[in-house]
Amino acid sequence: MGDERLDSLLTCTLETFILDQLKSNELVEKWSNNKTGRRMHPLLYNRQLQFCAGVSGGGKDTCQGDSGGPLMMFTTSNQWVLVGLTSYGIGCARAAYPVVYTRVAYYQDWIRTTTSGVYTNATSSVSANIDPYSSNTSIKFFRSQPLTHLLFLFFPLLLIKIYLS
16 A cells, blocks of 8 residues: 555555545546646556546555555445456555556456356446446455465466466
8 A cells, every 4th residue: 555655665464445436537637737747648548448546635545566456345235346456556645646447347258257157247247337437436445465475476377277278
């Protein structure tokens, strides 16, 4: 979890914080009108595949080392659902720079096929509601360094299994 410092130590404890989903036009506006004058390249953001979220005042966000980490949403049926994966951002916890997340719902067919249908449609219905055109939605980010290491350890094995099947 970022705290505006790139040199802070990584933690081994699970950390959480609430993010607000931003409309895609808000993301482009924030990245276009920031203090550095850098503009977001339109090819780097695809609202069908991605969505953005952040804390309006900054101060809490994902940071370097969080890529691939889960973004969860608590549903009205009282369950946590994976809706996004940390993709990229600029710096850590900067107010003018929301983070871009991979939209898990876009890959639901691939996930269902790859996992032999183990995962249900809960992810698809909820993730589909994480929409760049919707009003702000609160989403929770979970970060755990050991989990990240396990993900990177087992993901290549999953790919090998997929290609050998």
